[in-house]
Amino acid sequence: MLVYLQVKNIALIDEINLNLHGHLNIFSGETGAGKSMLIDSIQFAIGNRTSKQIIRKGEQSAYVKLVFSDQNALWFLEELGIPYSNNEIILERTLYISGRTVYKINNIISNRAQVKQLASLLIDIYGQHEPQSLLDPSKHLIMLDNFGDVELKNLKQEYQQTYQKWHQVTKEMENIEIDERKKLQLKDMLNFQIEEIEQHNFQKDEESMLNEQYTTLSHAEKILMQCQKAYEFLGEDVVGSAIQNIRDISHINTQLKEFFSQLNSIEAQLQDVTFEIRRYIDSIEYSPQLLQDVQNRLDVIYRMKQKYGNSIEEILQFKNNAILQLDEIMNAEENQQDLNNQKQILENQLLELAQQLSKKRKEIVGQIEIQIEKHLRDLQMPHAKFRVSIKEISSFNKNGKDDIEFMICTNLGTDVAPLAKIASGGEISRVMLAIKTIFVLEDSIGTVIFDEIDTGISGVTAQKVAEKLALISRNTQVICITHLPQICAMGDKNYLIEKNVVEEHTKTSLIELVENQIINELCRLMGGIITNSTKESAKEIKLLADKFKKNI
Incomplete structure (x- = not known):
């Protein structure tokens, strides 16, 4: 999870130092206060392209530091030969006014590709038109298998061990196979x-x-x-x-x-x-x-x-x-025949295991489709249809012979299409929330950011979104920017983003809210006027949220 964030000289931000909660972190503030700058800063640190215009006016560089505590990604550091201690992973990026960028991983100079690959193991950002891992079809099969039972996981492990042997034999054959001429x-x-x-x-x-x-x-x-x-x-x-x-x-x-x-x-x-x-x-x-x-x-x-x-x-x-x-x-023909025999035996085993895998996957597809559609109805998408497409491919790969892609339609009278082709950012966020809710216990990503998650919703739907965020945050750290009181009330830690003019300079600041300040912020989100009546309503929303979290 993301335990610490430092931002210096990004747009209107002078400097922000932030210790984050392990569960649900809520950021709110007036429109235009700079809430998006927080997400932009994190995107900046994990390698998203930007321009030097992001540097605060009058400064020579912009800097962001992210500190994660995540043992699931340490193998990547080991592959790069980067030292670490106490499961700590530190990403830093500095952009100079000259246009030069410096990336660091645990204080070791790195490149953008390494940072992006590492970040993909640590954090997911769901927002309008952002490249989200759940929209990547190559990850759908892994998510589906993670949803499966112990039998499926053991079956897949046996398949992958057999596939490794087959791959090794195939490689040996390629090394000795020469065109006859x-x-x-x-x-x-x-x-x-x-x-x-x-x-x-x-x-x-x-x-x-x-x-x-x-x-x-x-x-x-x-x-x-x-x-x-x-x-x-x-x-x-x-x-x-x-x-x-x-x-x-x-x-x-x-x-x-x-x-x-x-x-x-x-x-x-x-x-x-x-x-x-x-x-x-x-x-x-x-x-x-x-x-x-x-x-x-x-x-x-x-x-x-x-x-x-x-x-x-x-x-x-x-x-x-x-x-x-x-x-x-001269001996190649004899060796090749032996390898051919081994390969044929392994291919027969792979085919049988792949067929068993495919059968198990098809058995759990119905459960996934039903559960996700239920969550989508909760999220004010009553006509949404979610389908898992399973197609057989011609060759073996490390996961079997299945090509799996999540499909959806969100409106009546339309056909299901690949998840990645959803046009509306608000719909994307809610679909992601529904999918994330059922896959949360198996996902290895430690931090999830939801931006624009509450676009176009209110009332009961807003309450359902808040509950799902709370549910996800019990297993995965969640960072959410919101303007809805129901979601704000569900936070384990709340932050207010403000824009102020100091000495004729506009700057964005961030403060952590305590209990009374949270109530006042809920009042603002409910209508902007703080009265005894709105305070009582705010306290009631907060009480209900705390009660829900306690019973998760």
Whole structure:
């Protein structure tokens, strides 16, 4: 429910801070006092389009804050990743004179679409030509099912669980179903790619080895010449001659002995190196053809890298993936047949459950039509006919195979038509009130606003409207703007909206009425003159209203 409302600089409103009652909140005031501005402010906060002309003259921005306490909409905050505490949901909107708008949900910057979607879970506004949830045919089936008994609800739950399984199987089939021509094209392409990679018999380290070989072959002539010279120099055995000279004197002192030892070690190493250089010279196999063969192999690797990856490892991985994909296609027919069998079984179950759902819905339609027509007669619509249209649709959805829409005609001699096509705002409000009255216990919307609910009614009808508002407000918070004393008397909290001139500026203000002020307001609504007689009548209306609420 809406627990707190703050409005700043909206039209003639300077600032209003309001704590609302959990049941029936009644707003009244003289014509032109600005009652509609209250609704406009709430509409503003929940994302309805407006212009910067709504900003109070001389101010730079307009601001509205709504604070709700509603655990049924917290899942939406969780989906958005918005934190909350104590079931509190705060909507804020600021409109600047530049035209820029800032929306916030629980102090987190949000966008208009998010605010509107969240608001649709929190509040309904029924007024002339407003987009009301009860006029949305997509919600009629849900409302009808909520009116049903435990058997219907359990049946629907079983259906939806089965539908979820069917939807999952259908999605899996869509993922593996490929057009036959595309399937053949893909198989041919995969086979070609696999064969092309396999025919080259790539080895993981091959490219680096070929690059090294290519570099060596490219410089083979120079390598052979330089290595041959080095070998010849080493063959002169200069170190051996030095050893002969040192050997004869190595016994004279320790340092000469060390020289002799080092030279022996060097001679051994030089012999090893000389041997390895000789082997290396003999191993070099150079020919222009071999160099060309290495170049051709590197060219093949380069072309394949352009097609299949940045390295031989990636090319081989591409081949492995292609093999897996080809296996999937080859196994798809078998998998598809299994899924087809599962889907057929689930569709048979869905069809049976959908038929049972449809039967249960048709059983409760008559009760709904009778009850709503009774309420409409109470609301001075004696010729109204309310019907629930149930049509079978061709495919399954999460609610079955029924398309449900509320239909109505309000005058004799006319045919029933979709509820959304009612032209009169006053009729819309009363029809909504009748529907809301029978669905109230199952509705998850926490706050309902009725504007223009009392247009064109009086007397007994006014009393019936007041009673229905009180009945709805026991389960759902109701905010109602009225000019009828019977409705005003039924309020759990009453507010007076006034327009005053302060320092040559017109401003709208709002005050909460206490008991004596409520009586005076009832007198004003009854005729405008406060006398002992009107006070007694007002007290009697208030007493009857309190008695009715006590017995609900």
